[in-house]
Amino acid sequence: MRFVETWIPATLVATRDLSPGIREFLILPDQFDGTAYPVGSHINVSVAIAGQPETRSYSLVGEASSQGFKIAVRRAEDSRGGSRYMWQLAAGARLDITRPASLVAVDWERDNYCLIAGGIGITPIVGAAQALARRGANVTLHYAVRSRADAAYLDELADMLGDRLVVHASDEGGRLDLDALFASLPKGTLTLFCGPMRMLDAARHAWIGAGHPLSDLRYETFGSSGTLPTEAFRVRLKDSDVELEIPRERSMLDVLNASGFEVISDCKRGECGLCAIDVVAVEGEIDHRDVFFSEHQKHSNAKICTCVSRARGTITVDTLLRADAV
Ligand code: FES
Structure with a gap:
């Protein structure tokens, strides 16, 4: 499935604390018709992290309502910045969001x-x-x-x-x-x-x-949840002297693209596999956070989904594309 990202302007109408660590956000697009969306739908929200625009994906809570879209965000201790950004927003804030999309097919005929x-x-x-x-x-x-x-x-x-x-x-x-x-x-x-x-x-x-x-x-699952803590790691590009630092608040995909090593992507949620690149060597450990690869494939460490997966230490990868400057 191809994800079509159409960004639409919206306003944060209200927030509500559901628990000490979970806050609900009611978001109303400027043009909103309340059309029903499938179960399991999510929207992307444009957030700013360390001054850089990034995208975070949040599941919609409940069925469609005339009030707008509801999401709930946990204030994550090891957040890469998305939950921190969301939690500092107050009612009236302007946001860019995408229209709802769902990857979970439910058939309604089961017993x-x-x-x-x-x-x-x-x-x-x-x-x-x-x-x-x-x-x-x-x-x-x-x-x-x-x-x-x-x-x-x-x-x-x-x-x-x-x-x-x-x-x-x-x-x-x-x-x-x-x-x-x-x-x-x-x-x-x-x-x-x-x-x-x-x-x-x-x-x-x-x-x-x-x-x-x-x-x-x-x-x-959530793209940010892994088995290792979220921390900075290093990525070496095969057959080059280039070594990049992936800070804890940015994805490997973003850093590679910003450095001219183009990696194509689509869902940015670890689901479609389009952003996967070859892993040549691992000095440390890979934390596969995608749901695209099988257990066996993850164990082999032959590829990594750059949009969500992270590592500890240094990994050497081959994007097959070379930065212009290299
Ligand atoms: S872009 Fe879909 S798995 Fe990374």
Whole structure:
């Protein structure tokens, strides 16, 4: 699927704190018709990080509403700058955003649905829960959080789902056992997942282990979540003396392009694989943050999705294109 990025001007109408670390933003495009968007849709928001324009992608919360687009942003301790930028905005701020787009296909004809959210991964799941509850579908939502105080939209979800909302709060010892959960699901259940990368890896293993087809596990993750902390790393260009520093607040894709080593891209969310380039050597460790490559491909470290993946130490890559100046 090709992502068409049409930027439209919009205004931040209101903010609302959902928990100490999660803030909701209501954004109204200048020209807004309230057209419905598919479950799992996201918008891109143009943010400024260290004076540079960058793009951040946020899931839309809930089904379409006449009020505008709702997103919720967690204030991330190891933020690359996007959440910091969003959190300093006040009502009335002007923004550039893209129109909603969705990568998650939901078929509505299943007998059973399972929704799983980890932390801020609840954002795209709220709309799915709304749509399924409205259809009277057999759906259960498992919401894994550190504590109920950290959770967003608990009251709304409880109203919608009643006892089909199961909160797994780790400070109450309520760890989500994905193996047991997936083993208990009837065959043909469609599961929608959104959570951090580590949880997604566990979900994929458990899903396959329980004998369900991988195509019945639909997922989203956040481009910024990895297994290593977000920190600066170095990229060496094969057959050249060029070595670039990738600061913690910028992506490898941005730095390569800004340095004249053109890398094509599309989704910038680690989903389409278009920005992948060859890895020639790794002195340190790669933190694959995409959902494009398989576990096996990630393990081989032969390629890296430059839009979201990061590293510790220095990696040598081959973009196949050479900067004009080199
Ligand atoms: S641009 Fe789509 S995975 Fe990087």
